Amino acid sequence: MSWIRIATCDSIPPREGRAAVIGERQIAVFNLGDRFLAVDNLCPHQSGPLCDGIVAGDAVVCPLHAWKVNLETGAVARPAEQDHCVRTYATRVDDGVVSIDA
Amino acid sequence: MKTLVVVGNGMAGIACVEQILKHAPQFEITIFGDETHVNYNRILLSSVLAGERSADEITLNPLEWYLRNDIQLRLGVRVVDVNPEAKTVAGDDGSVTPYDTLLLATGSSAFKPPIAGLDKENVFAFRTLDDTRELLERAKPDVKAVVIGGGLLGLEAARGLQVRGCAVTVVHLMSTLMERQLDADGGNYLTGKMEDLGIRVLLRRSTTAIVGDERAEGVALEDGEILEADLVVVAAGIRPNVELGYKAGLHVNRGIVANDHMETSDPDIFAVGECVEHRGVCYGLVAPLLEQGKVLAATITGNKGPVYGGTVLATKLKIMGVDVFSAGDWSEQHADPIRFEDRALGIYKKLTVRDGKLVGAILVGDTADSHRYMDWLRTGADLSGRRSHLLFPPPASDGGLDLAEMSDAATICGCVGVTKGAIIQAIHEKGISTMSQLKEATRASTGCGSCTSLCQNILRAVAPEFEEEGKKVLCGCVPFAQDNLREILRSQKLKSVQEVLDIYGNGRGCEICKPALSYMLDMIWCGDHDEDRSARFINDRVHANIQKDGTFSVIPRIHGGVTSPDQLRRIADVADKYNVPMVKITGSQRIDLLGVRKEDLPKVWADLGMMSGQAYTKGVRMVKTCVGTEFCRFGTQDSTSAGIEMEHRFENLFTPHKVKMATVGCPRNCAEATVKDIGLVGQEGGWQVVVGGAAGKSVRKADLLITVETTGQALEAAELFFQYYREQANYLERTYDFVERVGIDKVRKETVYAPEAARRALLERLQKSKAAAKDAWLEGQSPVNPTQFIPLRPIESVMS
Numbered sequence: 005m006s007w008i009r010i011a012t013c014d015s016i017p018p019r020e021g022r023a024a025v026i027g028e029r030q031i032a033v034f035n036l037g038d039r040f041l042a043v044d045n046l047c048p049h050q051s052g053p054l055c056d057g058i059v060a061g062d063a064v065v066c067p068l069h070a071w072k073v074n075l076e077t078g079a080v081a082r083p084a085e086q087d088h089c090v091r092t093y094a095t096r097v098d099d100g101v102v103s104i105d106a
Numbered sequence: 107m108k109t110l111v112v113v114g115n116g117m118a119g120i121a122c123v124e125q126i127l128k129h130a131p132q133f134e135i136t137i138f139g140d141e142t143h144v145n146y147n148r149i150l151l152s153s154v155l156a157g158e159r160s161a162d163e164i165t166l167n168p169l170e171w172y173l174r175n176d177i178q179l180r181l182g183v184r185v186v187d188v189n190p191e192a193k194t195v196a197g198d199d200g201s202v203t204p205y206d207t208l209l210l211a212t213g214s215s216a217f218k219p220p221i222a223g224l225d226k227e228n229v230f231a232f233r234t235l236d237d238t239r240e241l242l243e244r245a246k247p248d249v250k251a252v253v254i255g256g257g258l259l260g261l262e263a264a265r266g267l268q269v270r271g272c273a274v275t276v277v278h279l280m281s282t283l284m285e286r287q288l289d290a291d292g293g294n295y296l297t298g299k300m301e302d303l304g305i306r307v308l309l310r311r312s313t314t315a316i317v318g319d320e321r322a323e324g325v326a327l328e329d330g331e332i333l334e335a336d337l338v339v340v341a342a343g344i345r346p347n348v349e350l351g352y353k354a355g356l357h358v359n360r361g362i363v364a365n366d367h368m369e370t371s372d373p374d375i376f377a378v379g380e381c382v383e384h385r386g387v388c389y390g391l392v393a394p395l396l397e398q399g400k401v402l403a404a405t406i407t408g409n410k411g412p413v414y415g416g417t418v419l420a421t422k423l424k425i426m427g428v429d430v431f432s433a434g435d436w437s438e439q440h441a442d443p444i445r446f447e448d449r450a451l452g453i454y455k456k457l458t459v460r461d462g463k464l465v466g467a468i469l470v471g472d473t474a475d476s477h478r479y480m481d482w483l484r485t486g487a488d489l490s491g492r493r494s495h496l497l498f499p500p501p502a503s504d505g506g507l508d509l510a511e512m513s514d515a516a517t518i519c520g521c522v523g524v525t526k527g528a529i530i531q532a533i534h535e536k537g538i539s540t541m542s543q544l545k546e547a548t549r550a551s552t553g554c555g556s557c558t559s560l561c562q563n564i565l566r567a568v569a570p571e572f573e574e575e576g577k578k579v580l581c582g583c584v585p586f587a588q589d590n591l592r593e594i595l596r597s598q599k600l601k602s603v604q605e606v607l608d609i610y611g612n613g614r615g616c617e618i619c620k621p622a623l624s625y626m627l628d629m630i631w632c633g634d635h636d637e638d639r640s641a642r643f644i645n646d647r648v649h650a651n652i653q654k655d656g657t658f659s660v661i662p663r664i665h666g667g668v669t670s671p672d673q674l675r676r677i678a679d680v681a682d683k684y685n686v687p688m689v690k691i692t693g694s695q696r697i698d699l700l701g702v703r704k705e706d707l708p709k710v711w712a713d714l715g716m717m718s719g720q721a722y723t724k725g726v727r728m729v730k731t732c733v734g735t736e737f738c739r740f741g742t743q744d745s746t747s748a749g750i751e752m753e754h755r756f757e758n759l760f761t762p763h764k765v766k767m768a769t770v771g772c773p774r775n776c777a778e779a780t781v782k783d784i785g786l787v788g789q790e791g792g793w794q795v796v797v798g799g800a801a802g803k804s805v806r807k808a809d810l811l812i813t814v815e816t817t818g819q820a821l822e823a824a825e826l827f828f829q830y831y832r833e834q835a836n837y838l839e840r841t842y843d844f845v846e847r848v849g850i851d852k853v854r855k856e857t858v859y860a861p862e863a864a865r866r867a868l869l870e871r872l873q874k875s876k877a878a879a880k881d882a883w884l885e886g887q888s889p890v891n892p893t894q895f896i897p898l899r900p901i902e903s904v905m906s
């Protein structure tokens with residue numbers, strides 16, 4: 005694992021997400037206003053792009069079939085019955101630049 | 107038949123008459139009312155002032171009701187004298203009317219405190235619809251308003267005025283607000299909440315005079331300070347209207363004295379409502395008055411028996427976001443208080459318990475449990491068992507109240523006094539399945555409306571086929587019906603989704619309410635608002651339709667389905683250049699480029715040099731056309747040009763759900779106009795304009811809106827319906843559901859058959875939106891933010 009400087013904070017509007025392309029992988033980085041959260045950009049349902057979802061509190065709603073994923077824990081909050089989990093990544097901000105530990 | 111004369115055309119009087127009419131007919135009824143309106147819901151004047159309801163929405167008994175029941179209604183006539191010997195009443199119009207039985211339901215009037223200058227212009231009470239209209243006329247942004255009195259009325263008036271943009275100050279004589287319903291702590295929490303709303307609160311300050319010449323210019327306080335004021339509302343309490351009681355020689359104290367059978371000291375004269383004093387109490391809330399009315403109806407119709415034993419009072423403040431509930435005796439003498447408070451959340455709760463029974467309750471900031479406590483108060487339930495979790499009940503599924511746990515005797519609607527049992531019975535007996543039916547049958551939730559969600563829960567639980575209605579709330583995040591929300595956004599001048607969520611919702615929002623609120627803001631403010639893309643579905647952030655693999659489809663606008671070799675060439679070139687996996691002729695006479703990568707969208711649009719077809723959004727889709735008179739041997743109208751013109755008039759606008767249109771040159775209907783949201787069907791010498799059609803999930807033949815002669819008239823009719831749908835429909839309600847719900851007659855009345863002025867207003871609002879609307883694909887050239895279309899790539903990576 006290593007800290008990767010992804011982008012300046014202002015390149016992700018509040019309550020929106022963006023895909024960060026790191027080699028083969030895509031990580032969805034979200035700006036929750038007071039903090040940044042990062043998860044794999046793959047919905048556990050059918051691999052929808054979570055970065056394109058609508059943010060609801062500290063969760064994101066997948067744009068394809070509205071599965072709801074908690075961005076803090078990576079746990080799927082809806083549908084309730086199943087227990088998939090999305091991988092989460094630590095983030096940090098120094099002098100206006102967001103880094104993720106990936 | 108005996109003659110019953112009723113003085114007072116208000117809530118208590120009419121509710122009592124309604125009860126009397128349930129007994130065997132024996133009266134010819136005449137009702138005098140000095141207000142010029144039929145009986146309306148006075149409680150809701152606050153909501154009218156706050157813009158949550160319109161004035162005509164609060165009528166309780168329309169004129170037909172009086173006619174249907176052969177009631178002589180004498181509106182605008184004030185009864186000035188009673189002659190108990192001759193048994194007549196005299197009106198200020200000189201009329202003298204004989205009675206066998208007289209019912210005084212004169213209510214109360216706003217109390218005029220000893221303040222100099224109350225007679226100046228721009229000084230008002232807050233008691234009647236006329237008062238409210240006067241206030242609405244003057245309450246404009248930046249008007250300085252002073253409200254004298256910090257009780258329920260004063261605070262609701264203050265919020266109403268502030269919502270209209272006034273700068274409001276509340277001057278209160280006492281040391282805390284609503285001191286008659288709240289203890290000092292509760293009052294302080296309330297003060298905080300009012301101040302958070304932006305209302306200035308001055309406590310322990312007494313008003314001495316209204317200053318200014320004819321018009322009020324300021325309010326002078328005892329300590330010499332003078333508050334600037336363009337508008338003054340006096341809400342310093344109410345006084346029972348008892349003059350006629352004296353004139354009739356009745357026993358009168360503060361109010362007209364009535365016994366438990368609601369009889370006065372004169373066998374032929376009765377009294378009900380706020381003008382009555384019963385067991386030393388004059389009530390100022392609706393619930394007790396309605397109970398009185400039931401008892402009185404029995405007595406007056408010779409079925410004497412039921413007695414009125416007084417009422418446990420419960421008060422709810424009707425200010426959105428400021429929840430206050432108070433009931434019973436919350437003083438702490440000979441009762442042990444149970445308290446909870448959370449300063450950060452602004453929640454304060456106090457219960458008072460005496461010998462294991464609840465005797466009083468105060469809730470500020472969270473009133474979800476009020477019905478539970480009301481139930482315990484009324485039934486005097488023994489709580490010694492559950493003592494430990496009185497304030498923190500076991501979590502309940504429905505709005506803080508476990509329905510099953512509630513006794514059938516528990517009152518659900520405090521205003522009208524309807525029990526859980528009565529509601530369930532009505533549901534079963536009358537096969538009720540909607541809220542409006544329930545209201546009709548039981549009158550539950552026709553008062554202050556705070557029990558609506560509770561009634562819905564009962565319906566949901568009990569009614570075999572419960573139908574949610576248009577009235578149902580948008581979603582859990584902002585629990586308001588969509589038409590209320592539209593009214594709120596307008597009146598409160600809210601201009602961003604987050605603002606709405608913070609003030610009226612849970613601050614977070616979700617994929618359901620965010621796009622809905624985004625639409626409302628755009629429709630209401632026409633671009634003069636803060637367009638927040640984070641509240642939009644991805645399709646509306648990148649203006650293309652997301653596909654199962656995360657790529658997007660691009661459908662350019664091809665007006666009326668008429669294209670050109672040059673256009674087709676460009677589309678072909680784009681398809682090659684960006685190796686688009688599939689090019690498809692769509693079901694809407696357009697061409698779809700499927701499988702385009704997000705980052706390619708701007709380039710694709712630029713190369714196409716065509717405008718967005720809005721195929722990805724809740725907006726104006728296509729206008730399908732047929733060849734019409736131009737080429738078709740049956741054509742009666744130039745449907746092609748009409749369709750192209752129509753698409754130009756509507757293109758780029760957003761709508762509650764997608765709007766698909768078609769124009770056809772004759773009833774053979776080759777472009778399927780009769781199953782479109784709006785269709786023009788050509789015929790010899792004119793057009794039929796049809797609306798509400800569909801051939802998707804559900805198939806519905808469009809209703810005829812109007813038949814006209816010229817294409818101009820047809821397009822105007824289409825515009826009227828289009829804008830009406832934009833303003834009145836709920837988000838995600840297609841026209842086929844909307845027209846079905848509202849009814850085509852009403853739609854006609856309010857669009858093509860509406861008064862000239864109303865029609866013009868609709869068209870002007872449409873033009874305003876149109877002027878602000880632009881082709882979304884222009885953002886390809888000037889993105890709203892640098893990463894709108896492109897992913898992030900690492901700046902550089904450092905080992906750690």
Ligand code: SRM
Pocket residue numbers: 651652653654659661690691692693694695696697698700719721727728766800801802803804840
């Ligand atoms: C591309 C197209 C099919 C085609 O290849 O022809 C199409 C494709 C989609 N339709 Fe459609 N509809 C298309 C014409 C229609 C038609 C025919 C028409 O417009 O005359 C209908 C029936 C007419 C109607 O709408 O009433 C139609 C009824 C629907 C419905 C059901 C709407 C309803 O309430 O009945 C949906 C789902 C919805 O909107 O909730 C839908 C939703 C969709 C979506 C957007 C589903 C989605 O959200 O991803 C499809 C996008 C596929 C994609 O990945 O791009 N599509 N869809 C057509 C695009 C038309 C265009 O040029 O804009």
Ligand SMILES: Cc1cc2nc3c(=O)[nH]c(=O)nc-3n(C[C@H](O)[C@H](O)[C@H](O)COP(=O)(O)OP(=O)(O)OC[C@H]3O[C@@H](n4cnc5c(N)ncnc54)[C@H](O)[C@@H]3O)c2cc1C
Pocket residue numbers: 113114115116117118119138139140141148149150151152183184185186211212213214232233234259262347350378379380381389390391392393395422424521554
């Ligand atoms: C802004 C506001 C908010 C309120 N909110 C609530 C609430 O949330 N909950 C609640 O329970 N209660 C509320 N109330 C109180 C409730 O409206 C009253 O308790 C109720 O309307 C009293 O009914 P009534 O018929 O006794 O008197 P009224 O409704 O006042 O009716 C009396 C009628 O008789 C007329 N009249 C009087 N004298 C004569 C005469 N001599 N000749 C002819 N006509 C005459 C009056 O003009 C009036 O129209 C509110 C009141 C106001 C003003």
Ligand code: SF4
Pocket residue numbers: none
């Ligand atoms: S019919 Fe169904 S599958 Fe076909 S395009 Fe429309 S929504 Fe998609």
Ligand code: FES
Pocket residue numbers: 047048049050051052066067068069070071
């Ligand atoms: S792929 Fe995310 S919900 Fe289906």
